[in-house]
Amino acid sequence: MTAIVTTQPAAEPVSVEEARQHLRLTSTAEDGLIARLIRTARAHVESVTRRALITQGWRYYLDDWPPGRVIYLPVAPVASVESVLVFAGDGAPVAVAPASLRLDGASGAPRLKVAAGAPGPLDGFNGIEVDFTAGYGADASAVPPVLVQAVLLLTAHWFEHRALGVETAMAAVPAGLDALLGRYRSLRL
Structure with missing residues (x-):
């Protein structure tokens, strides 16, 4: 049994602007990096919970x-x-x-x-x-707020720990992530 995504989500559960506010950034210089981190964080949350956040x-x-x-x-x-x-x-x-x-x-x-x-x-x-x-819906408003917060938390964690030599920080998930995702996890059958 194999499953593949045939149509990627048209949006993300967190906008770059929301992530920038969460990170307390005023510059748009790192928007490309932030957008990639959001996509990666969404994919991680979806993988851990076995839930599609956006349609x-x-x-x-x-x-x-x-x-x-x-x-x-x-x-x-x-x-x-x-x-x-x-x-x-x-x-x-x-x-x-x-x-x-x-x-x-x-x-x-x-x-x-x-x-x-x-x-x-x-x-x-x-x-x-x-x-x-x-998926929960076509845009972020349909995604449960707890899962949106998990995407923000991961995005911020990876943004703050992106320098060389912080492999330990990158390998660990941020404190509280497991608690946020716990009730949304699905057991594999």
């Missing part, structure tokens, strides 16, 4: 239907499932009818139930593709 497209590959035909999607929250394709032995895709799919996208472990009559893959390797949209 993004995902593709999930499976070899076969799991037991009970319940697919646990790898990231939360899931807003919609765009398509489920099953590949025949000749590589031709067969679309699973939307009526055969039932999504529980809001739970901590989003899941997709596939009806028993839906076709199965004939080729066992990555024979099923699930395309879905995940």
